Amino acid sequence: MQFFGERAQKTLILVVILVAIALASLLATVALAYTPGPVVGGAAVRGIVKFTGPVPAPAKLDIIKDPEVCGTEPKFDESLQVGAGQGLANVVVYIEKIDKGRALTTAKAELDNRHCRFVPHLQAFATGTELAVKNSDGVLHNTHIRLPNSDVFNYALPEKGQVIKKKMTRAGLMKVGCDAGHVWMGAWIAVFDHPYFAISDKDGKFSLADVPPGQYNLMFWHEKLGKGSQQLTVQPGAAQDLTQVYK
């Protein structure tokens, strides 16, 4: 028995397949996306990141353009900063692929072009945060923010005091540079679609609050030293202290 013509039947089959694919991919996205909700038995995860290798003197940056604005005082590479007790600063600490937990907190973030450097050199925030890109210098800077394989934006800031605001919706590790001849200018921004991230302070300390009980991968990233990770098991209400060592 034939309800439809041959063509109609083919179309129907095609539609069914497409709908199935669409549903499947929707489910896949839902499963991966972060869902905020009440956290029961959440615990703090604190820790310290250490660097035990020899600390080289920071390299002096070669200021080859616009010295009258960029300043004549020597500038140094900011990537490797080791504080008291071998504590390693500027390490991004985050829980990998966490899919539920407390709500995201979005704040306002700023990235200033000041004396031909990006301030701050490294920052982390949640998606939905509004980033204000600012030029405090009188020269042209452009703030070019990239993910590994795509541009996030590339804004020109020709005017002193100019501010461009942009709501950051994509997650990932972003590299910041200025193409206007200031080859030494560089910064990093880590954007997360969940709230479980931190940046180690000058003594290498970090803390993550209200982590739901469970098993996770705790990830570490440092601009020069690369990535590291350790297993993290959170028991209900039991705060813990960790140490991560870079050699």
Added chain:
Amino acid sequence: MPPFLADEQRNYKIIFMILSVSLALAAVWAFFDEDVTRRPWKQWQRLYAQLLDHGADQVAVAQLVVPELQVVDRCTTCHAGIDNPAMVGGNHKVLQVHPQRDTLLKHHPSLQFGCTPCHRGQGLALTEGTAHGPGDPHWLEPLLRGPYVQASCLGCHAATEHLAGAEILAKGKQLFTELGCAGCHAIGPEAPPRRGPSLVHVAQKLLPGYMVTWIANPEKRRARYQMPQFWPKAATDPSEATRRDREVLAIAAYLLEKSEAWPMASAATAVAGERAALGKALFDQVGCRGCHALGGGRDTVRIAEPKAAGSGDAWADFGGNDAPGDASPVALAAAATIDFAPPLGEVASRLQPGFIANWLRDPSQYWREARMPTPRLVEGETLYIQSYLHSVATLPVPPTPAALATPRDPKLVEQGLKLITVYGCAGCHEIPGFATDARPGPDLADYGSKDPRDMLQPTPPPPRHQRTWERATEAKLLAPQALSAGTIKLVMPDYGLQPEQVQALAVFLRGLRSQTIPAAYRAEPAGGQARLQAENLIQERGCQQCHQLRGLNGAILRYYEQAHLAPPSLDVAGKRLQPQWMFSYLLEPAPVRPWLQVRMPQFRFTPAEAENVTAWLAENAGKAGGLRPMPIHAVSPQRAEMGAHLFERLKCVTCHRLVRGDGVETAQLAPDLGLARQRLDPAWVRNFIEDPGKVLPGTKMPQFFPDGQSPTPDVLGGNVAAQMELLVDYLMNLGLLPVGAEPPAPVRKGAP
């Protein structure tokens, strides 16, 4: 029993009655047979009439008559529904509509073309066997089946490159050109350029020891062109191998003896060490890798790995929602072939030590028809690259066979001359002592109508009814020397073709017929020969090896982490550039982005070729008008001054120069805008300023007006559209405005 009938008579009567009944039955049977068995078309006609609700009076022989093509086709007597779109589906294949009625019959109406000009077969016949063949060996025009029907397109279409439905034919035609078949077999009066390299100065290029191993056993070293195997039986037959080795020595002896002196500018030979390191840097950067692999055909060395998640790169592995854009190397999966030109991994065991440096100066000095462009290297650079390439070799230098050392035996040289004539080496290579139009193989202009009974058959010969044109041709192409030829010595070399290549070539050959097609039926390609020439040039010279164009991504792009350091997309260039500028750039590339390490080579285009390629690229970008200069919007001095003010406020000169010869430091950042007036398309500039990253993914040029906001609200009331228009007007008039003296453009030799 009546008395007047005798017994005998009664018997006669019975016999007579039986005969009468038989005759009656025979008559009925004959009627039936005539109608059904011998005229099966009537069944189809009746069925068709029935399906269409016509009366049975519609049953008749149908006939298409096309006097211009001398066609009388009765095919539609059975294939009654061939041009009837209602005949889709159904159980009766014979009555079905032409499967490609919407395309093919639209362009070839059946009343105008008939059936046999494309499908062949016997148009007058009314039974399947005689109409279709080749069940009956006496029919010389069997129906073309499967892909072979594409062969017919060749009769009328001057170009088959873009014919929808003729893809296999087009592939066959391309193979015929690429394999250099025309070097030995004429198909027309024109002699195409030879495919193989010139051997006029071969003694200064190849090592004699390498020559003999190569001639005896040419390797498959890249996807496209290939020297064929002339002694295919030598691999299994020791006496053949002995003959081959003797003949190869004689051929090499002749080539070396007659090699003419090539004036080499630099006598410097390969030196390893520091020069090799500099040569590697050049080889990696100037663009050699766009066409040449280093290893034996495949090459995994990369200058910059794409940042793929899971690659171990800490940045890429971080996670997040990165979406590679079009210009990202990761997105460049469909790259052009990596082995477009010969791989350069083992040159020290192949080439004379001073050859590369001299060849790189200008390949056309060694070989007039060389496809390799002149790479625009300066003297020292050619030496560095030569040193590097000679340093990566690992194979030993092959010793020179005693017979090839000077003085060479004149008898051996004489023998070489004869062998080169027999094997037709001069069909592909320019060789001293051989005429430029030597065509040792038979003419193929009418090969497609050859009688299969006159063709060589494979051994053992197939049954009579299987000795078709198609089988004989495919067997010949697959193993040219394996056919039974009696006393004839077969010399056609073996190209190591794959079955699908064999079929494509055979389809093309099937289309070669000497026939006169009325002018009204001849079809010129869309855009004419100029467009075809441009497409051939783009393919032949390998533009897409370095540049993105029409979905094909340059093979070299995989080596670039940042798109703005790679050769630009030609899809974009067509939009961005003024055709007049492109034209002169193709003829004589002048550096626009001095910071690029990759260099546009000099392709030695003729002005006509450059014009055709330019017109093609412009048309590809949606621009009409050919090479006419673009109209430039003139501006008043007041407006120019306002433009200069905005230009200054936006600090464009931080990166862009305005006048040639000025601002050496900024020259490293962005193109010289002093060229904008001659170089850039104003409409493109406007779009680019609005959102640079969208127009040119990966560009360093920042966005000045994000979210429609201007950083200079005091100019033109902060109106972004008006500001962009002012910038374009200002830029396009720069050469005419008093921005300082404009010295003649100094062309930096050796820069990109």
